[in-house]
Amino acid sequence: MAGRAVRAEQASATRELILTTAERLFAERGVYAVSNRQVSEAAGQGNNAAVGYHFGTKTDLVRAIARRHAERIEEIRVRLLAGIGDSTDVRDWVDCLVRPVPEHLAALGSPTWYARFCAQVMTDPALRQIVIEESLTSPSLRQIVEGLERCLPELPAEVRAERADMARHLIVHTAEERERALAENAPTPRSSWHDAADGLVDAIVGMWLAPVTRRQ
Secondary structure, three states: OHHHHHHHHHHHHHHHHHHHHHHHHHHHHOOOOOOHHHHHHHOOOOOOOHHHHHHOOHHHHHHHHHHHHHHHHHHHHHHHHHHHOOOOOHHHHHHHHHOHHHHHHHHHOOOOOHHHHHHHHHOOHHHHHHHHHHHHOOHHHHHHHHHHHHHOOOOOHHHHHHHHHHHHHHHHHHHHHHHHHHHOOOOOOOOOHHHHHHHHHHHHHHHHHOOOOOOO
């Protein structure tokens, strides 16, 4: 029994090390520029097939990294949603949409790689679909989308879809650029993740409420 418990603990530690290493390498170089063998070697695994043994395919590894962060981000969303109730203010819903990732990154300390990992994944159609599918399993995220739609009943469906894409790009790439700047000790427009979220919320609220050009 003791031997099995030790082996299970070692396997869990190995999985965590592989996830951390893969996230960093994917963030810095791109997902397809890094092989499973390179991840295994960088994680100090003597067996070059360690990634495949613990996770399966590269797609499975990407999904595991995304899920590793999802639980904490979901907890933050749920807490923020509890604070706004049935608000009819667009800003409240955008706040719930934007703040979870910056707050999560702030809690992780420095350096982080998650924002850059997400940006790399979002550049590939197949991998992007994985992340989108994973996010849509979040009850709180669905609640936020529904809340936003209730606040913007006059917005045409195609404009709503277009602005949702714009919001996603802003959230992903603003976080990526700040994370990269912090990793390189470069200046950033805002002094903290909390303040960066303020600016992002301001911009996205303005986008959602912007007039719609209608041509004859």
